[in-house]
Amino acid sequence: MTTRILCVADGGITPAMMSALKELESYDAEVTIVEDSQMTSMAEITDRMGVIERAGIDAAPTCPELLANCAEADVIVVHVASVNREVIDAAPNLKLVCVLRGGYENADVEYLKSKGIRLTNAPWRSANAVADFTVGMMIAENKNIARSHHFLKEGKWVKRYPNQPFIRDMRKCTVGLVGFGFIGSRVAKRLSGFECRVVVFDPYVDAKEIEAHGVDVADSLESLLEASDFVSLHMRISSDTHHMIDAEALRRMKPTAYLVNTARADLVDEEALVDALRGHRIGGAAIDVYAEEPIGTDHPYLSLDNVTLVSHLAGTSADTMQTSVEIGYEDLEAYLKGEELINRRA
Known part of the structure; x- marks a missing residue:
């Protein structure tokens, strides 16, 4: 059975970077990439993550492109788009969420656990x-x-x-x-x-x-x-x-x-x-x-x-975002091969 993987790119991890995940289609996967229209710059990304870290995931709006395309997704891959209750409830086939960040505050961990949905992240990307x-x-x-x-x-x-x-x-x-x-x-x-x-x-x-x-x-x-x-x-x-x-x-x-x-x-x-x-x-x-x-x-x-x-620059590197995709790829590959997830958080 084909595994449907929905990837949400943004101004940090671009569609071009996300395209590396297309190679997973050799494992009978279908990879779809959409772009978060709310997160087109690193300034917007930094602001969004600041909001979530201080006020929680419910303080951030749902990504419309994610919500509109998640109904048949078995796997959702995001950078800063929120995988909140609204998204989770709209994705009845969801089995795995992969957050391409060092943290995973933009995923509702407890709700994912209650649904038996696994979660990974990219802990050492930066x-x-x-x-x-x-x-x-x-x-x-x-x-x-x-x-x-x-x-x-x-x-x-x-x-x-x-x-x-x-x-x-x-x-x-x-x-x-x-x-x-x-x-x-x-x-x-x-x-x-x-x-x-x-x-x-x-x-x-x-x-x-x-x-x-x-x-x-x-x-x-x-x-x-x-x-x-x-x-x-x-x-x-x-x-x-x-x-x-x-x-x-x-x-x-x-x-x-x-x-x-x-x-x-x-x-x-x-x-x-x-x-x-x-x-x-x-x-x-x-x-x-x-x-x-x-x-x-x-x-x-x-x-x-x-x-x-300095103005919140420590993690800034041309290599960080690509490293995120590489880390995510390893976990997604392991999932598709039925192996243990490397960076599992839930």
């Missing part, structure tokens, strides 16, 4: 891009790269900065990684070349698995904060991790330490971080994600001299 970027942010903040660039554009030749007394060689530093999944582990691998000490806190990963990467394991978040010259965040948002970096956590950091967040804005209490930076109670911060995006022209971050700010 891991290399974010890992590269994270190390770059550490160096940029420590070495004042962005600040110097900014001053030179203004015609100013600046040689001294607020962190002058503690600009460090990376090999002399301890880097604390909060989270050791696909991204955190890759950051550790990159840092090995800098000869710095890496210490990890992740209560969801076995300590022996972490140690196998040649890094140290912190017995608590508090001990990591107290020991680190850089604290880099790589956790997902949950009730346990929301504002895990709050005023108390910031008080535990060294006054010369830098906080790096290329993960999720809500891991950090922004108000508490602004207060700590304004009071120079930590050395500085490098931030890629914000509670509201884009940030307003009156955001307090913009008045600080000890923070490097």
Whole structure:
């Protein structure tokens, strides 16, 4: 029996990229590609995912092209289009949903489970891009790269900065990684070349698995904060991790330490971080994600001299979207061959 696969392309994962999934037709599959008319640019995609992460899947509208074409689909493949109750109820033959993102917030996981419908995602699609970027942010903040660039554009030749007394060689530093999944582990691998000490806190990963990467394991978040010259965040948002970096956590950091967040804005209490930076109670911060995006022209971050700010760019890479399709292809191929799914989430 032919397996009908409906793919929803958008401005991130384009129809041309999705066309690689047509090769699955060699497994007696019929692959149809439609395009999400609501998500034609990366700005729209970023905004949509911000809405879903903050307010849940029901806060996002249903993709009309998905809804109009899903009635006979056995498999639905999406990037940011929502696979919500409306879509699931309209697809009585649905057996598998494949979300080509690192997260899967745009799928109603519990409702899929209740229907016995399986779910996969592309968990490490941007891991290399974010890992590269994270190390770059550490160096940029420590070495004042962005600040110097900014001053030179203004015609100013600046040689001294607020962190002058503690600009460090990376090999002399301890880097604390909060989270050791696909991204955190890759950051550790990159840092090995800098000869710095890496210490990890992740209560969801076995300590022996972490140690196998040649890094140290912190017995608590508090001990990591107290020991680190850089604290880099790589956790997902949950009730346990929301504002895990709050005023108390910031008080535990060294006054010369830098906080790096290329993960999720809500891991950090922004108000508490602004207060700590304004009071120079930590050395500085490098931030890629914000509670509201884009940030307003009156955001307090913009008045600080000890923070490097970028506009949610960590996962940006010409390779990320194509990698998503490659990861999805592997799971879809396994499904069609009756094999175990590699990245199953439900």
